[in-house]
Amino acid sequence: MVLLVAAVAGVQLLGVTIISVPAQTVPPGSRTFAEAVLHSSFEEEWKLFAPSPVNADRDLVVQAAWLDGTEVVTGEWVNLSDIDDSVVAHSVGAPRSAYLTSRLAGNTDAGWGTVSQEVRDRVNDASSAEEPLTTDELVAILDEEDDIGDALTDYLRDIDVAATTYTTDALRTLEPGREIVAVRYGLQTATVPPWDQRAEREKALSEPRPGPWRTPAEDDPERRASIAGYLGRNS
Numbered sequence: 622m623v624l625l626v627a628a629v630a631g632v633q634l635l636g637v638t639i640i641s642v643p644a645q646t647v648p649p650g651s652r653t654f655a656e657a658v659l660h661s662s663f664e665e666e667w668k669l670f671a672p673s674p675v676n677a678d679r680d681l682v683v684q685a686a687w688l689d690g691t692e693v694v695t696g697e698w699v700n701l702s703d704i705d706d707s708v709v710a711h712s713v714g715a716p717r718s719a720y721l722t723s724r725l726a727g728n729t730d731a732g733w734g735t736v737s738q739e740v741r742d743r744v745n746d747a748s749s750a751e752e753p754l755t756t757d758e759l760v761a762i763l764d765e766e767d768d769i770g771d772a773l774t775d776y777l778r779d780i781d782v783a784a785t786t787y788t789t790d791a792l793r794t795l796e797p798g799r800e801i802v803a804v805r806y807g808l809q810t811a812t813v814p815p816w817d818q819r820a821e822r823e824k825a826l827s828e829p830r831p832g833p834w835r836t837p838a839e840d841d842p843e844r845r846a847s848i849a850g851y852l853g854r855n856s
Contacts, residue, residue: 678702678811679726681784682829685792686750686803693751693802698829700809701791702726721851725784730808732780733832735773740766748834753803755836756782781832789838790848807831 680702686695702722733741744762748754754762759781763774784806792804807829 680809681722681726682807683788687799687801750803753834753836785835786838790845794849803834805834
């Protein structure tokens with residue numbers, strides 16, 4: 622009996638490992654087989670561990686503006702969190718693609734959520750696709766607010782720089798050959814269907830809540846190649 626329990630536990634552990642690591646590192650077909658075995662024995666009992674699972678996600682959406690002759694053209698919002706469906710599907714092992722977009726969306730929401738809507742509107746209103754804000758200009762606006770201290774300003778600057786850098790690299794990958802002159806990130810709330818309806822209903826997306834138009838981050842070919850490879854593997 623002990624050997625049987627140990628064998629079952631070993632199979633379970635192996636299966637979780639297979640579907641947790643990047644797909645390209647395991648033999649073809651093994652991930653599909655592992656998911657079938659694990660979901661048949663585990664998924665139906667998920668409510669035992671999560672009777673009230675996550676009911677909304679924060680999707681990271683991005684937008685570019687580029688030069689078309691002498692005119693600045695604004696593109697459509699692109700949802701980068703489309704590569705991350707593990708929270709909605711309640712996967713046993715979340716894919717690696719879940720980490721970057723989820724972390725950036727969460728930190729961005731938490732950071733800008735510490736200031737009033739009036740401050741956020743002031744920052745957004747100071748920018749446009751034709752005249753995006755530099756990092757120094759963004760910090761200068763925050764410094765004018767009496768209730769925002771140096772620590773919070775530094776925190777918001779760091780979050781904004783991280784989101785702007787990733788947004789820039791992603792959009793340069795998605796819009797190759799275009800001269801991108803402004804970028805902006807935003808958050809889109811995705812309401813998750815109830816557990817018993819998840820197979821029949823799509824998640825409901827709100828309108829994007831945009832951040833300010835920002836000057837694109839300085840191009841770093843090595844970093845951009847890394848992001849391009851990441852998007853290519855997980856899209």
